[in-house]
Amino acid sequence: MRDIIKHHVFEDNDGTVQWVTNKGNKVSYSTGQTWDDLKVNKVNVPWHHVVWFPQANPKHAFIMWLAIQERLTTQDKLMKWYPLKTFQCELCGKEADSINHLFFGCEYSKAVWLEVKKLLLFRGLPTNIHAIVQKIAVFSYRNQIWDVINRITIAATVYNVWQERNSRIFKGRRRSESELVKCIVEGIKLNPTSFKIKNSVSMARAAKNWGLDLDGSRLVIKHLM
Ligand SMILES: [Zn+2]
Known part of the structure; x- marks a missing residue:
């Protein structure tokens, strides 16, 4: 789980959260993209x-x-x-x-x-x-x-x-x-x-x-x- 988040999430100097897609592209955080990526990775935890x-x-x-x-x-x-x-x-x-x-x-x-x-x-x-x-x-x-x-x-x-x-x-x-x-x-x-x-x-x-x-x-x- 931690590895997946580490792989995906970056934070720029101004505190803006950026997301790295499964294809490796760095994009501004987008709900749809995040959902898609997490779904592909089958992220699930008990407190999901x-x-x-x-x-x-x-x-x-x-x-x-x-x-x-x-x-x-x-x-x-x-x-x-x-x-x-x-x-x-x-x-x-x-x-x-x-x-x-x-x-x-x-x-x-x-x-x-x-x-x-x-x-x-x-x-x-x-x-x-x-x-x-x-x-x-x-x-x-x-x-x-x-x-x-x-x-x-x-x-x-x-x-x-x-x-x-x-x-x-x-x-x-x-x-x-x-x-x-x-x-x-x-x-x-x-x-x-x-x-x-x-x-x-x-x-x-x-x-x-x-x-x-x-x-x-x-x-x-x-x-x-
Ligand atoms: Zn304080």
Whole structure:
């Protein structure tokens, strides 16, 4: 698995993710191409459905996938290449970033999770990427509203924290924790999707939290993902 991802994924200096196709061509990340390549390689892991599922935002899923595989170029990796350089997390400035610091240990990320969690059915704050995968993997084969919303929102949060980190490094643009939360929520609401309702009690709570609409027997998340 790691070999396949290593073979396929490159990250340019500006943090742009590039994909190397099975034919060896370096291209900008494209969902279709990625799916095709992964399908050919028969990539599968027990937590596959945590990341890849019908309602997933492919861009978010891709960064989540890389984070779980620890394939994002975080500062703990750069320290090995540049031992004399001092690295500080762009979000809190307290220590070099790593997958777990950036997404879960950082004060900035914790503040973001605290707000995002209010929109989820999720107890406690996630402490590391593997714990979160284990937690939601149990239910990720189901297609019930909260299973989907949890996965969508977690991936969107991981994606946006990564974007914020890169935006500060490469563009000098900074958003506050509350601005990022707003961006996460609005981003999720922009992409329409729908799926069958299986649990009306859960649906009612989801509808309340997210301001969703009902259309016959299907829950139309007009603006969710
Ligand atoms: Zn930090």
